[in-house]
Amino acid sequence: xxxxxxxxxxxNLVWEDKAANLKxxxxxxxxxxxxxxxxxxxxxxxGFSMRPEMLAETMDGESVAWMRKMASSKKVIIxxxxxxxxxxxxxxxxxxxxxxxxYGYYDKRHLFAFAGEHEHYAAGAKRLIASVKGWKINLQxxxxxxxxxxxxxxxxPVLSLEDEEDKEFGGPQYVGQSPAEPEYDILVYVAxxxxxxxxxxxxxxxxxxxxxxxxVIGVNRVGNDGNNIYHSGDSMIVDPLGEVLYSxxxxxFVYTTTLERKNLDEVRAKLPFLKDGDSxxxx
Numbered sequence: 001x002x003x004x005x006x007x008x009x010x011x012n013l014v015w016e017d018k019a020a021n022l023k024x025x026x027x028x029x030x031x032x033x034x035x036x037x038x039x040x041x042x043x044x045x046x047g048f049s050m051r052p053e054m055l056a057e058t059m060d061g062e063s064v065a066w067m068r069k070m071a072s073s074k075k076v077i078i079x080x081x082x083x084x085x086x087x088x089x090x091x092x093x094x095x096x097x098x099x100x101x102x103y104g105y106y107d108k109r110h111l112f113a114f115a116g117e118h119e120h121y122a123a124g125a126k127r128l129i130a131s132v133k134g135w136k137i138n139l140q141x142x143x144x145x146x147x148x149x150x151x152x153x154x155x156x157p158v159l160s161l162e163d164e165e166d167k168e169f170g171g172p173q174y175v176g177q178s179p180a181e182p183e184y185d186i187l188v189y190v191a192x193x194x195x196x197x198x199x200x201x202x203x204x205x206x207x208x209x210x211x212x213x214x215x216v217i218g219v220n221r222v223g224n225d226g227n228n229i230y231h232s233g234d235s236m237i238v239d240p241l242g243e244v245l246y247s248x249x250x251x252x253f254v255y256t257t258t259l260e261r262k263n264l265d266e267v268r269a270k271l272p273f274l275k276d277g278d279s280x281x282x283x
Contacts, residue, residue, distance in 0.1 A: 002133045004186075007035040007256040010235040010248070012223030013047045013192075016055060021045045022066050028254050029070055029078070035256050037132065040080025041190055041221040042142045043092065048192035048225060049083070050120050052090035056083045067097040075099045077132060080190050080219075081108070081141050089122040094139050094190060096130045104128050108141040109150055117143075129184050135261070136184040138214075142191040145204050145218070149282070153182045153212045153274055182274055185264055187212060191220045195232035202234055202247070210242040213268050215259055222252060240267040 009028055014020040022045060029038055042048060045063045046055050057063055063082050071078045077098055084093040084105075092108040107124025111117040127150070130137045144150055187208055193201045201218065209216040215238065222233040236247040237257055246255060268274070 002135070002261045003258050004037065004133055004135050004261075005035045005256060005258045006037045006039065006217065006237075007032055007254060008039050008217065008219050008235050008237070008246075009041070009254050010220060010222055010233045011041070011252045013041070013044065013221050013225070015047050015226035016049050016051070018045045018055070018063060022063065026066070026070060029074060029076075032074070032076075032254065032256065035076055037077045037079070038074075039188060039190065039217060039219045040078065041219055042081045042192045043083060044080040044190075045082055047221075048115075050116055052083045052085070052120050056085035056090050058085055064095065064097075064103075067095060067103075068101045071097045071099050072101055079139065079188070090120060091124065092117070092121050092141060093124075094128070094141050096128065096139060104130055106139050106141070108144065110143045110147050112143045135186060135259075137186045137188060138184040139188050140190075142189065142193060145189050145191070145193075145201070145208065148208065148211065149280065151187055151208055151212060152280065153184065153214070153277065154280075154282075182213065182268070184212075184214060185261075186215045186217065186259070189216070189218045191218060192225065192231060193218075193220050193234075195230045198232050198234050198249070202236065205236050206238050206242045206244065209238040209240060213240045213264075213271070213274055215239060215264065222250060240264055 049055055067078050079096045081092055081094040084091045094106045096104045106128035109124045111121055111123050128139045205216050205218045218236045220233050220235050221231045224230050232249045234247055234249050237245040239245055
């Protein structure tokens with residue numbers, strides 16, 4: 001049974017100061033040992049800024065280059081989100097950077113209209129499920145947490161819309177059988193989630209773990225941002241039964257834990273709830 005060592009970095013962010021934030025994270029990552037995945041908060045190089053026209057980089061920019069350098073030098077996977085410009089659009093883009101400098105990325109699907117994020121950024125349309133040591137990891141960003149369908153395990157029969165030729169057979173049909181294995185094992189949220197809604201943050205992280213029978217990791221920032229909005233952190237690791245394995249408010253910390261595959265498999269075997277899930281179609 002494989003295990004996976006994961007490090008969470010909960011810290012204050014210097015508002016819209018890339019150089020200061022990258023230097024700070026470099027020091028914290030360099031101090032780590034015996035870890036395999038390092039998780040940073042949302043928009044870790046700038047804070048949750050609505051000024052992408054001033055702060056955005058391309059995928060060839062300094063922050064992505066920094067992630068390449070750090071992942072390679074420390075022989076770890078590094079993930080967190082950045083402000084990225086591509087094809088004339090701005091994205092709140094989570095990057096999953098491997099030690100060999102290959103990467104995957106996920107553009108935040110649910111933009112936080114309450115803060116005007118939808119006015120400055122384009123929404124993503126595809127999920128990213130990464131794989132490491134046999135673990136499958138679903139990577140999401142902050143406000144995505146409020147939308148359970150976007151995170152829902154797709155291991156029930158999938159509802160497929162038929163093509164024109166099949167309409168005579170009565171509309172959409174169920175196709176295939178329930179997969180033998182759930183879609184993913186760990187659900188990660190990187191965030192800049194304010195303290196005033198911390199109860200929702202903590203409750204929803206536990207809910208996502210229970211309903212998807214997976215580990216959930218939420219990594220949030222602490223401190224006041226440039227709009228004087230306070231963030232209490234409350235970064236959290238939750239087990240597949242919804243029990244909180246670690247969480248701490250208000251303080252900066254770097255915390256490393258080892259997740260055990262055996263524990264996850266035992267929960268799913270003893271409580272095979274996922275097989276009874278409803279079918280659905282993501283569009």
